[in-house]
Amino acid sequence: MISDLPEDDDSFSLPPRDGGAELHETAAQPTRAWILHPDIRAEASRRLPELRLAEAESLALALPGMEVLGAEVVRLPRVHPGTLFGSGKLAELKAKFHADEVELVLIDGPVSPIQQRNLEKEWGVKLLDRTSLILEIFADRARTREGVLQVELAALSYQRTRLVRAWTHLERQRGGFGFVGGPGETQKEADRRAIDDQVIRIRRQLEKVVKTRELHRSARRKVPFPVVALVGYTNAGKSTLFNRMTGAEVLAKDMLFATLDPTMRGVTLPSGRKVILSDTVGFISDLPTQLVAAFRATLEEVLEADLILHVRDIAHPETAEQAADVADILQSLGVKAETPMIEVWNKLDLLDPTTHEALLAQSTAREGVFAVSALTGEGIATLLEAVSLAFDEEKTDRSLTLGFTEGRKRAWLHAEGVVQDEQPGDDGWTIRVRWTARQEKRYRDLQ
Template structure:
């Protein structure tokens, strides 16, 4: 189906993303769904959003002409579209409309493979459809022809649809509770095995599945497309010193992920909540890598993974093979300064051995997260902390340095012995 992608730029919104890059992501989302042929993509300024059509009358007609000329069958609008706006635009353009949430749901529906994944997708989809049930003139025309009067039948049909959806949602939730109990039994079984669980998280298309395959030798779907992995995959791995661990790959995160999807996939992401160590895989070559990382941290916080546990994550700076030689060298130097960053290429394998060694070192001895406050005159103490690779974050104000550290009991004792004022 020939598809047009639109990224509306609305007024009065704090834009953290550059519109052109946001449009590129929307195009990647669209291309991730089989059967769609991309015909065009546009950033569309919307000076004054309209309740009925989102766009103004002139823009609606201009876009209708684009749809006619290019024989468009589907328009993807990268943002929220109300049920009324969707109905009116479909009528004006004579096409099917999908907003961002609808598109992501379609991709999830196409990718989910496990029983739980399929049920979670259907639950999210039904909740979305329930909000889309609005009075439609075409719906009323059908009722009118069958029953001979204009008024209530349309509403009656909508209520019947709502009831049917509500009943199906109840059924799915019952089925999901059984599936979740089974998963809980599996997790309880794994806890009896003294193997730590390592969870891969990251923005979609950051290279998690490629890294998973590189480390485990598995053949998980790993393509250059958004949401290539939806269902959690787990494999046993051997660390360099011979210690065994379990590595878990998870669904990729994305900006503006609808709340209902975060809730629906919470069970899928329970592996992350139970993990002994989280690896945050970042596409370090992406122009918005910092914004993507912020989105991941935000969703982790929504899942109940607080700042202290996030400080305990290892950031994996992936795709260094896509950087220039100078940027690559700089990135490797930066990653070497702390124990919580490893630069690598999951595609070529460069840096993967270093990651495994870092994982082993992190898991080998219990660590605690603390904040060490140092005055500006205590440069030697600060240098020691960096030399020991225990610093995860540093802030500075008029009083001096404030360093978030992850250290073992031994490292803390050594520091206190050397710098007894702390």
């Protein structure tokens, strides 16, 4: 009951301090949740509210120990600054939550700290907005040291602005970052200092991990293996495609954010050329800025890619909108417009025969588009051929002069197979090469 709630509880729960231990436990009893998608008339959106609600429900079900009792679109003429919803809707929802014994309300959209506090107090439930829900899912998915640290940093950055938290009537703990768990124990200013200390510590640890990743990346630049990165909206089938192309066994489930930590494998293309295929975290609309910032080091694999495969769930009713969201995120990450990209229309197996044939015809008529089913293997051979051709570019001749101290560059040229002729001189070698623009760029990047 609301009468049991404290008048002013400004506490929160910090993540575990070891940073490497298992962060989550599934609750013994599932958390009874209700999902609301506010459809605000004054805010234009390229998404249908009903489909946004369905995506929010998929997000909720991706979190262990969650029982979704109901989901609804709430149409609002405007946002009420203090409570988001009007008084009539507040009372209606309160009665519904009380009757169904709802413990957690998930609001698919941004909720200010004041709105969150007032709604929790009014309804007597725990409340998560879209950002905190995605953070919880990422915390549950992270497996590598880097992934754990990145999620923890993102959560701390988010929590620092939201210290109006936690009600003592929900005592059950479930791990994570305190969004779903029980109340915290410290005062607001002490919390901020603790968060700042944690952020400094985690950033120092991440710097070491990032340096290690950069060393690995530098080592890859020395060998003649281009990088092909899979990107796409979450649950577009990237991991299934990755497994199909590499023979690996990366976790591939019909679940949002099934893959969080990046995975890289070598692939031999039909031409005999070897490439490194990278599976990356899926994108999603309204991806929290904290996550984009925290995962920038991981997503730099995409920035370094020689070729990007944009995997689309072509069977999804909003596949075009999802593709636009992916393009926006790639642009925000700084992916260069000139980076070659192939569009992969995945999940042909989910289409009816008529639509299946129509999309096959469309993809054939469009350059750089290939329709496949990663699940059945349809179209994969053609896609691999296209990837091979992407690296068989126009070649130009160049004459290079290398000193005897530049043996590493000379070795790279020979390993890349671009040396046409080589003559030693008094101070070094004169080398004639024939290479692609991509190879020339990789050579120039060598230190």
